Amino acid sequence: MRKPIQQSDSEVPVSIYRKDYAPPNFWVDKVEMGFDLHPIRTHVATRLFMRRNPDRSENDLILFGEDIKLLQLRLNGVDLKKSAYRLTKECLTIVNAPDEVCLEVETTIAADKNTTMSGLYVSNGNFYTQCEAEGFRKITYFPDRPDVMASFTVMLRGDKDAYPVLLSNGNLIEQGDLGDGRHYAKWEDPFKKPSYLFALVAGKLVCQEEKFKLQSGRQVLLQVWVEPGNLDKTQHAMDSLKKSIRWDEQRFGLELDLDRFMIVATSDFNMGAMENKGLNIFNTKYVLANPRVATDTDYAGIESVVGHEYFHNWTGNRVTCRDWFQLSLKEGLTVFRDQEFSGDLVGTETGRAVKRIEDVRVLRQLQFSEDAGPMAHPVRPDSFVEINNFYTVTIYEKGAEVVRMYYTLLGHEGFRRGMDLYFQRHDGQAVTCDDFRVAMADANGRDLKQFERWYSQAGTPRVSAQGHYDGSKKTYSLSLTQSCPKTAGQSKKKPFHIPVAFGLIDVQGGEVPLQLEGDTIVARTKILELTRESQQFVFVNVEQDVTPSLLRNFSAPVILEFEYCDEQLAHLLAYDSDPFCRWEAGQRLAMRRLLNLVSAIQKGVPLSLDILFLDALKKTLIDTSLDPAFRELVLTLPSEAMIAEEMKVADPQGIHQARQFARAEIAQYLKSDLLQVYQDNQTPGKYSPDALSAGKRALKNCALAYLVEWAEKSTYELAYTQYQDAENMTDRMAALLAMLHCSSALDKVYRKTRNQVLLEFYKEFQNDALVIDKWFTLQATAPTTDVTQVRQLMQHKAFSMGNPNRARSLIFAFCNANPAQFHCADGSGYEFWADSVIALNKLNPQVAARLARSLDRWTKYPKAQQTRMKAALERVAKTKSLSKDVAEVISKALA
Numbered sequence: 001m002r003k004p005i006q007q008s009d010s011e012v013p014v015s016i017y018r019k020d021y022a023p024p025n026f027w028v029d030k031v032e033m034g035f036d037l038h039p040i041r042t043h044v045a046t047r048l049f050m051r052r053n054p055d056r057s058e059n060d061l062i063l064f065g066e067d068i069k070l071l072q073l074r075l076n077g078v079d080l081k082k083s084a085y086r087l088t089k090e091c092l093t094i095v096n097a098p099d100e101v102c103l104e105v106e107t108t109i110a111a112d113k114n115t116t117m118s119g120l121y122v123s124n125g126n127f128y129t130q131c132e133a134e135g136f137r138k139i140t141y142f143p144d145r146p147d148v149m150a151s152f153t154v155m156l157r158g159d160k161d162a163y164p165v166l167l168s169n170g171n172l173i174e175q176g177d178l179g180d181g182r183h184y185a186k187w188e189d190p191f192k193k194p195s196y197l198f199a200l201v202a203g204k205l206v207c208q209e210e211k212f213k214l215q216s217g218r219q220v221l222l223q224v225w226v227e228p229g230n231l232d233k234t235q236h237a238m239d240s241l242k243k244s245i246r247w248d249e250q251r252f253g254l255e256l257d258l259d260r261f262m263i264v265a266t267s268d269f270n271m272g273a274m275e276n277k278g279l280n281i282f283n284t285k286y287v288l289a290n291p292r293v294a295t296d297t298d299y300a301g302i303e304s305v306v307g308h309e310y311f312h313n314w315t316g317n318r319v320t321c322r323d324w325f326q327l328s329l330k331e332g333l334t335v336f337r338d339q340e341f342s343g344d345l346v347g348t349e350t351g352r353a354v355k356r357i358e359d360v361r362v363l364r365q366l367q368f369s370e371d372a373g374p375m376a377h378p379v380r381p382d383s384f385v386e387i388n389n390f391y392t393v394t395i396y397e398k399g400a401e402v403v404r405m406y407y408t409l410l411g412h413e414g415f416r417r418g419m420d421l422y423f424q425r426h427d428g429q430a431v432t433c434d435d436f437r438v439a440m441a442d443a444n445g446r447d448l449k450q451f452e453r454w455y456s457q458a459g460t461p462r463v464s465a466q467g468h469y470d471g472s473k474k475t476y477s478l479s480l481t482q483s484c485p486k487t488a489g490q491s492k493k494k495p496f497h498i499p500v501a502f503g504l505i506d507v508q509g510g511e512v513p514l515q516l517e518g519d520t521i522v523a524r525t526k527i528l529e530l531t532r533e534s535q536q537f538v539f540v541n542v543e544q545d546v547t548p549s550l551l552r553n554f555s556a557p558v559i560l561e562f563e564y565c566d567e568q569l570a571h572l573l574a575y576d577s578d579p580f581c582r583w584e585a586g587q588r589l590a591m592r593r594l595l596n597l598v599s600a601i602q603k604g605v606p607l608s609l610d611i612l613f614l615d616a617l618k619k620t621l622i623d624t625s626l627d628p629a630f631r632e633l634v635l636t637l638p639s640e641a642m643i644a645e646e647m648k649v650a651d652p653q654g655i656h657q658a659r660q661f662a663r664a665e666i667a668q669y670l671k672s673d674l675l676q677v678y679q680d681n682q683t684p685g686k687y688s689p690d691a692l693s694a695g696k697r698a699l700k701n702c703a704l705a706y707l708v709e710w711a712e713k714s715t716y717e718l719a720y721t722q723y724q725d726a727e728n729m730t731d732r733m734a735a736l737l738a739m740l741h742c743s744s745a746l747d748k749v750y751r752k753t754r755n756q757v758l759l760e761f762y763k764e765f766q767n768d769a770l771v772i773d774k775w776f777t778l779q780a781t782a783p784t785t786d787v788t789q790v791r792q793l794m795q796h797k798a799f800s801m802g803n804p805n806r807a808r809s810l811i812f813a814f815c816n817a818n819p820a821q822f823h824c825a826d827g828s829g830y831e832f833w834a835d836s837v838i839a840l841n842k843l844n845p846q847v848a849a850r851l852a853r854s855l856d857r858w859t860k861y862p863k864a865q866q867t868r869m870k871a872a873l874e875r876v877a878k879t880k881s882l883s884k885d886v887a888e889v890i891s892k893a894l895a
């Protein structure tokens, strides 16, 4: 064995700035790689064919490398002397390299020791890679940056018994036996790609495969690879893949460019999935499903993540990012595409609206809070310490909203024209968010310069609206004013270009035809373009007083303020033709009451709910002309996290108590209707995850969750019976959730049954990791589960800190989704959080940094809690060998 070449000095974590971007000194045309797979010591031989970038004057060739051993370096056939290069912990610099370079690099990797799940790692004896964002440098020395695009040929060699399956990107061009129990497979990717899209998988896997005809008539091979024993759970992923391929052909005219497309599922994965060219690697959570183990939510998640990764093939892979500051170029656009895909698949208008409402809920709960916290950043950030910390809801979800605004402003055809021009101009290139914006503008002859501020300014804009009806002139004037709170490094914001979709509802509940003063066009919904700080819009021929329906379909990621009275909200909830605004009106009614209840709790005054609100809910609940899924959304109160966002100083226990009180009151008031809805929305027969059936189950199970709030044996037994008779995981989980999360007076009486049921559930599903994750989450989020019990659950034989899904199912679930217990007065929740971040930091910095963010909003709590949280943050900050991932999050929280 050759001795590894020693590395020298170590680097201190530094911020990287967007303004410092410079193209690379060298381009890479071709990469040839040979892997000899061994868990303890995988040998990698790489040949890089490079040429000087004529636009650059520097002569140094810079390659990145991390946690690998460098064995050998040869330049144009000659062994490199030590004086010819510099090697640091993260960088290999070849000084004064010639114009044409063939660099041969030999490295070894200890994949079995790699617990970070970035680079090459081992899971259940199989090899997987994760190279986005900067994992390729953990495999070999390389200019590992997305603007360097090269063609790859990969030779994989390994033991036949241990690694019968050998996969990499592109096409399999050769395979065979090597003697002494080993074999090989050679793969060639016909498309140039950045290194972050490289992938290999090797091990004991089986696949479901299908030949599929593209619209052009070309036939492709589709494969879903899983560990043996899971082939009964791949059909839905395969169906989702076929639907994705068809959808991209039909909606965007984009065809699969490969002859073979593979999905591989692993249970050890940091994120949801990864779009490696032709070889997508997925978290099992987004592949495996059958009715026995997966819920409707799981089915929907698989469909959208399979779609998302597939859509990246064009938005991300064919056209990629110039640098990581442009991450939202691919992520925002691809999330928009997957949202549209799911919406189109539902087929109905309300189904589409339900999907939209669900997406908006996520955005508001997670992204608005990120934008108001210490990690706030623009959709196109200006700097970062660790790029892995920037796979955020801002980049993904707000980024998708930004893309949706082009869609709203330019219309269906206009957006398509923009997309077509974008691909025409940039196929095969690494580009910027600006290139996308300019393509959208040019294709439509529009000036979208001001729109750039959506990329450069962080923070959630506020739009405050005021309306005035003038009966004598028959006009309705709407004033809109925008502002945006300051965020780190951005104290003054310039006005955004905000599309505000607007409608007017008359006293009978009808839509008022909208005609702007001086305009001839009449429409039901008008897209008002707010570009200045304040603007006024005057509508003519308005015959009677009206209620404004603002920000229809959530046309911009803003907080909209309008002084609605309760009656107006009830009117909108009953009549608005825009389902989003209809739902929103219900949420506003609910939020107002929940905030009043919290304040009553704090003051110690009696609690009550008014009839207007209860009746408004009742009307929606029993209106069978409405989609069940929509009724469920209206009946669901704003989450505890959403309520906290609305408060200056959050009070997690008060919020929990207020929400529970409201739930119990609603349950009492709607008793018979809830029972009726429960019975009317059963879905007997063969399970199907389609939107209508899933919507019925959602409504039925929402009713059940309310019903168990009665302090009555009969309803608790309803849940127990549903649990026992359930023929699918959706109903089973819902029953278990109702039993575990209810706070009725019968709680203590039934604790025994619940524990019994939990034990039975565990026994039945102990071999199914994804179901056991659910089992942990159910307990972690139960209002009765305290820190001590979570610590006990960590001792359970099924718990493992090293498996990201499992860590998330218990630790993250408790810290993020059980606020009343996590924020308990003695601060033990924060100590638990700090212990967990420190433990995870050693194993998996990316996952640790995610958990570290649970304390982002620490300044929003009462002083005494702030002191405890700060102490926990400082303890983490002082930890030895803190990864730069965690260090960045903590230092920003404490800044």
Ligand code: 0A1
Pocket: 130, 132, 133, 270, 271, 272, 273, 274, 275, 308, 309, 331, 388, 391, 846
């Ligand atoms: N690009 C993937 C998500 C992803 C990002 C980073 C990862 O490791 C740090 C892994 C996956 C997607 O958007 O699906």
Ligand code: ZN
Pocket: 308, 312, 330, 331, 334
């Ligand atoms: Zn993505």
